[in-house]
Amino acid sequence: xxxxxxxxxxxxxxxxxxxxxxxxxxxxxxxxxxxxxxxxxxxxxxxxxxxxxxxxxxxxxxxxxxxxxxxxxxxxxxxxxxxxxxxxxxxxxxxxxxxxxxxxxxxxxxxxxxxxxxxxxxxxxxxxxxxxxxxxxxxxxxxxxxxxxxxxxxxxxxxxxxxxxxxxxxxxxxxxxxxxxxxxxxxxxxxxxxxxxxxxxxxxxxxxxxxxxxxxxxxxxxxxxxxxxxxxxxxxxxxxxxxxxxxxxxxxxxxxxxxxxxxxxxxxxxxxxxxxxxxxxxxxxxxxxxxxxxxxxxxxxxxxxxxxxxxxxxxxxxxxxxxxxxxxxxxxxxxxxxxxxxxxxxxxxxxxxxxxxxxxxxxxxxxxxxxxxxxxxxxxxxxxxxxxxxxxxxxxxxxxxxx
Numbered sequence: 575x576x577x578x579x580x581x582x583x584x585x586x587x588x589x590x591x592x593x594x595x596x597x598x599x600x601x602x603x604x605x606x607x608x609x610x611x612x613x614x615x616x617x618x619x620x621x622x623x624x625x626x627x628x629x630x631x632x633x634x635x636x637x638x639x640x641x642x643x644x645x646x647x648x649x650x651x652x653x654x655x656x657x658x659x660x661x662x663x664x665x666x667x668x669x670x671x672x673x674x675x676x677x678x679x680x681x682x683x684x685x686x687x688x689x690x691x692x693x694x695x696x697x698x699x700x701x702x703x704x705x706x707x708x709x710x711x712x713x714x715x716x717x718x719x720x721x722x723x724x725x726x727x728x729x730x731x732x733x734x735x736x737x738x739x740x741x742x743x744x745x746x747x748x749x750x751x752x753x754x755x756x757x758x759x760x761x762x763x764x765x766x767x768x769x770x771x772x773x774x775x776x777x778x779x780x781x782x783x784x785x786x787x788x789x790x791x792x793x794x795x796x797x798x799x800x801x802x803x804x805x806x807x808x809x810x811x812x813x814x815x816x817x818x819x820x821x822x823x824x825x826x827x828x829x830x831x832x833x834x835x836x837x838x839x840x841x842x843x844x845x846x847x848x849x850x851x852x853x854x855x856x857x858x859x860x861x862x863x864x865x866x867x868x869x870x871x872x873x874x875x876x877x878x879x880x881x882x883x884x885x886x887x888x889x890x891x892x893x894x895x896x897x898x899x900x901x902x903x904x905x906x907x908x909x910x911x912x913x914x915x916x917x918x919x920x921x922x923x924x925x926x927x928x929x930x931x932x933x934x935x936x937x938x939x940x941x942x943x944x945x946x947x948x949x950x951x952x953x954x955x956x957x958x959x960x961x962x963x964x965x966x967x968x969x970x971x972x973x974x975x976x977x
Contacts, residue, residue: 594942608950610890612646652692689731697745778804843905863905872917
């Protein structure tokens with residue numbers, strides 16, 4: 575079980591004089607998983623640019639708790655917030671946040687480059703041709719500016735509903751209808767690829783019906799450069815359950831593309847009533863996390879993670895809210911509003927840092943060789959106060975380590 579998450583290699587350990595380190599006890603420890611255990615890291619911006627020292631201390635604590643579990647961060651590029659005034663994007667703040675996280679070994683994703691919601695209102699003064707030009711230019715700017723820091727993007731978000739979205743006028747729905755959904759998707763993916771050919775480019779949606787399958791099929795037939803399929807799983811109205819989860823995995827695995835569960839939420843409070851069709855319509859002043867629901871949240875989340883981690887097609891899981899009170903003010907985090915830890919946080923840390931990890935003492939033979947078997951990822955090899963880095967993956971079954 576979980577053999578697809580593990581690998582092995584024979585290491586030849588050399589000392590500082592390049593001689594084999596014979597019959598030596600070597601400590602090998604997984605530091606960063608190959609699998610992407612993610613969460614949005616929007617609060618990093620509040621930590622790095624706080625209004626006051628009290629705020630800095632609060633968000634420093636939250637950030638440290640985030641870093642103790644996750645190795646994959648989603649950062650916000652909602653156009654309407656990122657560039658509320660044309661020509662004045664919030665590039666510097668996002669570059670600072672991306673650099674901070676990257677320096678701590680975190681893989682980054684930008685979300686999203688094209689979306690009809692939280693769209694820049696100033697676009698509405700332009701005609702459709704100009705809007706399209708500005709949308710593509712926006713992709714050029716962000717993908718180029720962040721290349722090397724952010725090499726993964728949710729390129730376009732929620733395309734199933736995009737052409738029929740009618741809650742308010744927006745520029746992206748306009749161009750989706752003007753040029754056609756698939757043509758728009760093709761254009762934005764081509765633009766992102768042109769600016770970073772090595773990037774991982776996702777299509778992302780909350781709609782997991784056949785409609786999303788059809789969109790993906792049409793896109794692939796048109797040659798869209800989709801690297802991975804994003805599945806949103808906001809479960810504010812109740813837990814999907816194992817049966818639905820396995821059905822979604824089965825249907826979207828047929829595309830032979832990596833699957834990312836991009837936005838997973840489970841509540842530790844009362845669920846949204848079933849009659850609510852759009853989660854954004856559920857607006858409440860107080861939505862507390864309740865002790866009786868916190869254990870349920872942790873149990874449901876553990877089942878999801880175990881199912882997804884067991885599926886070889888799944889490459890990433892992003893828990894959407896780190897702290898309660900974020901999107902929709904919901905109790906959907908793994909820490910409470912005051913940063914205290916919920917059972918779901920403790921469960922995830924136990925899975926990722928204790929059960930799904932490798933930490934061993936190995937003994938080299940007379941030629942300095944030793945076999946390592948463990949979870950794929952970045953390792954630290956230690957001996958006598960010295961250390962060296964090593965990556966265990968399917969592409970390397972032998973390596974020479976000088977320590």
